[in-house]
Amino acid sequence: MKSVCMALFVVLFVSCSSDDLVSSKDYTAENEQEILSYISAYNLDAVATGSGLYYVIDEQGDGAAITSTSDVTVKYVGRYTDGTIFDSSEDEAISFYLQYVIEGWQEGLPYFNEGGVGQLIIPSHLAYGSSDYNSIPGGSVLVFDIEIIDYAAENEAEILNYIAENDLDAQSTDSGLYYVIDEQGTGAQPTETSYVTVNYKGYYSDGEVFEENSDGSSFYLDNVIEGWQEGLSYFNEGGSGTLLIPSDLAYGRYGSGTIPGGAVLIFDIELVAVN
Structure with a gap:
């Protein structure tokens, strides 16, 4: 298991509830258009939720159901919609309690079971909001390829x-x-x-x-x-x-x-x- 000190893992654990103390730009419409363009460009069979999250299920998984408070183990690649990778687990599995990570993961992973494989396409208000955070620019749509380990x-x-x-x-x-x-x-x-x-x-x-x-x-x-x-x-x-x-x-x-x-x-x- 990788250290929780890795860059993204630290970021994932930061709540976005205190976001926008400095900036309060509303990226909702812009993010939605960016996501729809990304889905169209890659011909994805994506499902939209009421929150603005989109997800793609490649494999549902046959393992245990996941809730927003589950203890999970995931391999992932995180990228922007232009394909630029900002971090990944590099084929190593990362374990964590889901309630401590960004809202897009809290909502998105429960659509899968353990063993599931797919993609989360997360608008900025379910990630790091409109302010820059570490290397992630404010207002960024984040795309995660995920594999949920079924130990x-x-x-x-x-x-x-x-x-x-x-x-x-x-x-x-x-x-x-x-x-x-x-x-x-x-x-x-x-x-x-x-x-x-x-x-x-x-x-x-x-x-x-x-x-x-x-x-x-x-x-x-x-x-x-x-x-x-x-x-x-x-x-x-x-x-x-x-x-x-x-x-x-x-x-x-x-x-x-x-x-x-x-x-x-x-x-x-x-x-x-x-x-």
Whole structure:
């Protein structure tokens, strides 16, 4: 995930409610004509809203519905109607809460589901208004090509691919967790709040190891990620196997430390003790 200090991301988080303390020119008619000319020039199948926003849906997306307060992850390119790019995520996904960004995004993204692809064409009153802001001139119409990441679908596909490539006898759960039992174990079975001792190796689906401990790591299960809380409960003391954990049961869309947002995590585990 890119830093929130990137230029556009900082701009997106600025409310335009304090706009026009210096300038109050009304660009509504001018912006509308500019947008209609842009739509005509590129023969876009654009939909207008009552606010003046236009949007184009190339793919609706099959994931979760989006609201104006959703936590979303998006790849984007931002440009003016003449094609000049003023910023982009450069193929990296940016995560943020939608209520903190400009109105054009707050209104526009809920027309899509996660996994959706399309374009937002935003008049200045739904962006940065009539005053200059950073490098964006006052009154600018902004066009965003957007791809809304559906981590649930991407993680599922990644896990299933890993299972197939490694010929694993994996079981799935309603939460999206997959697990493989090599040895069930004969001792006590932990609950999600048990104090346990575990040997483990954590790695990504490409095999890169990010953490391991073969000396016995002890902790309360309710203090670790959900994938461990649920996953270890399928084993008995002395058991061993593998947990394949989607990001929403691990470190989510923002990641943690060196673990990137949206990452599937795989753990080879040995449940040494249930105390």
